[in-house]
Amino acid sequence: MRISGLSRVTGVPVATIKYYLREGLLFPGRLTSSTQALYDEAHTARLRLIRALLGPAGLSITQVRDVLRIIDDPGPDMFDLLGRVQCATMLPSQRPDTAAAEELIGRAGWHIEPDSPEMHRLAAALDGLAAAGFVPPEGMLERYAAGLHQLASAEIAHIPTESAEAAVRYTVLGTLLIEPVLLALRRLAQQDAARRRFGAPTTG
Amino acid sequence: MRISGLSRVTGVPVATIKYYLREGLLFPGRLTSSTQALYDEAHTARLRLIRALLGPAGLSITQVRDVLRIIDDPGPDMFDLLGRVQCATMLPSQRPDTAAAEELIGRAGWHIEPDSPEMHRLAAALDGLAAAGFVPPEGMLERYAAGLHQLASAEIAHIPTESAEAAVRYTVLGTLLIEPVLLALRRLAQQDAARRRFGAPTTG
DNA sequence: CAATAATAGATAGTTTTAATATCCAATATC
DNA sequence: GATATTGGATATTAAAACTATCTATTATTG
Structure with missing residues (x-):
């Protein structure tokens, strides 16, 4: 799953996900190239947790x-x-x-x-x-x-x-x-x- | 008591008191001239209440x-x-x-x-x-x-x-x-x- | 009574927080 | 090869709660 997929399943905008990445709340995805990374269920759970705490x-x-x-x-x-x-x-x-x-x-x-x-x-x-x-x-x-x-x-x-x-x-x-x-x-x-x-x- | 006195007894800065007046949280003092108003204990109580709620x-x-x-x-x-x-x-x-x-x-x-x-x-x-x-x-x-x-x-x-x-x-x-x-x-x-x-x- | 300080009221600026938006070079995909 | 997407960096926005400045007036004081 790429960042757009993560955004889709959680309802959190891509720009906001990038913000959480910058802030160190969400651990980065696994880079497959310099401009692509993969995210998994651990990321979706983490993102949901972040939103619940916020x-x-x-x-x-x-x-x-x-x-x-x-x-x-x-x-x-x-x-x-x-x-x-x-x-x-x-x-x-x-x-x-x-x-x-x-x-x-x-x-x-x-x-x-x-x-x-x-x-x-x-x-x-x-x-x-x-x-x-x-x-x-x-x-x-x-x-x-x-x-x-x-x-x-x-x-x-x-x-x-x-x-x-x-x-x-x-x-x-x-x-x-x-x-x-x-x-x-x-x-x-x-x-x-x-x-x-x-x-x-x-x-x- | 003028606005500076109200500020002194409550510890709320004058600028902030004026802000609350503008926002309609605190009722205005009794005008004694175009540039002076008097405030009383009702104002101090109100101001403390506002601060407690905020x-x-x-x-x-x-x-x-x-x-x-x-x-x-x-x-x-x-x-x-x-x-x-x-x-x-x-x-x-x-x-x-x-x-x-x-x-x-x-x-x-x-x-x-x-x-x-x-x-x-x-x-x-x-x-x-x-x-x-x-x-x-x-x-x-x-x-x-x-x-x-x-x-x-x-x-x-x-x-x-x-x-x-x-x-x-x-x-x-x-x-x-x-x-x-x-x-x-x-x-x-x-x-x-x-x-x-x-x-x-x-x-x- | 002149100089100084304070005030109401209006307007403008600041700070912080959380989020969006824009760019760009580098892929990916069709 | 054309188009779309992404990571990463940077810039911008929006809202909330103050805070500061300005001006025309009063008060106060020496």
């Missing part, structure tokens, strides 16, 4: 490159892997006040590196709430933490251990591509809960 | 404008309100295949408008998973749905009903600004769960 997962080109690097060359440490994936998908951020975040995590009983990027992410998110003048109801954050820990435990329990590739793939995609699913499900759950509380609109 | 909530200028319009002029219908907020923060999207989404929602027993934007959002998210070749473990999506419905029910139960303004504020901010909190908590929960499963790294 689209639904909402990553930038740079973040996709970092994540793909981890997929291509994962270290041996499974615990560390999770942290590296999460780091790769953080926006570089200021250092907000982590006091509220640490208190919340402490009350939840979690053991977390206090200065980790993810703690900063939580701190920044709580900062946003405070800046907007939103005070969550008593105990609400703890409830979020408990609920999400249940889900996270199930996710971690499902990480396959027989093959490193499978583990990496599961971890990366499970971390990143599930996020939009969660947000969509939350909004739909809110609609259902709101319908139960406030009554359905008279549709149909 | 930053932590990750909205675009256009989405912020739509959300603020709802805050400024909410209709009477509480059920409808939730839907309108959610619509305002959707990216315009294609019409993906909603079959998988509908099946999931059906199994969860939720009553949702099948052709709603949020269903499309869920469908797009599931599409992303599929495109990347990720198959969630059996029953995992149902578990997400159940867990999030619990949280959503608590959220909806806390919507204040005594004042329309309070309800709108709670709904808008609770929908949008909690999202980054949830994602951060999920990642931290994953780290804690991973530590329990794979053991902590030998830190310190």
Whole structure:
């Protein structure tokens, strides 16, 4: 398959494929001459993965490159892997006040590196709430933490251990591509809960 | 307070404040002459809200404008309100295949408008998973749905009903600004769960 | 009261990101 | 041999979110 074929089966324009090649997201095809190269199913799968990370997962080109690097060359440490994936998908951020975040995590009983990027992410998110003048109801954050820990435990329990590739793939995609699913499900759950509380609109 | 004071207390550059004024996000100050206007605490609160929506909530200028319009002029219908907020923060999207989404929602027993934007959002998210070749473990999506419905029910139960303004504020901010909190908590929960499963790294 | 600074409002410019488009020499294909 | 396609390099575009400049006015200050 040449580049036009790759474009046809994935729906990604040739110019864009060339762009991803330049950016090092997509590995080059096998050159058969100075002006021809062949692409195979590995390229189509890779291209689809790139598009999923750029689209639904909402990553930038740079973040996709970092994540793909981890997929291509994962270290041996499974615990560390999770942290590296999460780091790769953080926006570089200021250092907000982590006091509220640490208190919340402490009350939840979690053991977390206090200065980790993810703690900063939580701190920044709580900062946003405070800046907007939103005070969550008593105990609400703890409830979020408990609920999400249940889900996270199930996710971690499902990480396959027989093959490193499978583990990496599961971890990366499970971390990143599930996020939009969660947000969509939350909004739909809110609609259902709101319908139960406030009554359905008279549709149909 | 003049514009420079507003800039000072919020940390937002004057040029940016003028930009938000042009874009209609921030209501103009009270003119005291052709080249002077006064701003008050309402402006600082509004400005902080704008920044929270643009930053932590990750909205675009256009989405912020739509959300603020709802805050400024909410209709009477509480059920409808939730839907309108959610619509305002959707990216315009294609019409993906909603079959998988509908099946999931059906199994969860939720009553949702099948052709709603949020269903499309869920469908797009599931599409992303599929495109990347990720198959969630059996029953995992149902578990997400159940867990999030619990949280959503608590959220909806806390919507204040005594004042329309309070309800709108709670709904808008609770929908949008909690999202980054949830994602951060999920990642931290994953780290804690991973530590329990794979053991902590030998830190310190 | 003169000099200096600040402001509203308009317009123009910048930066970043992600993608397209154009060229050209070198194949491939008909 | 004529036409089309490609790899690779370079250039251009489009959108979003700011940021800077300019001008005619006010304020403020010494």
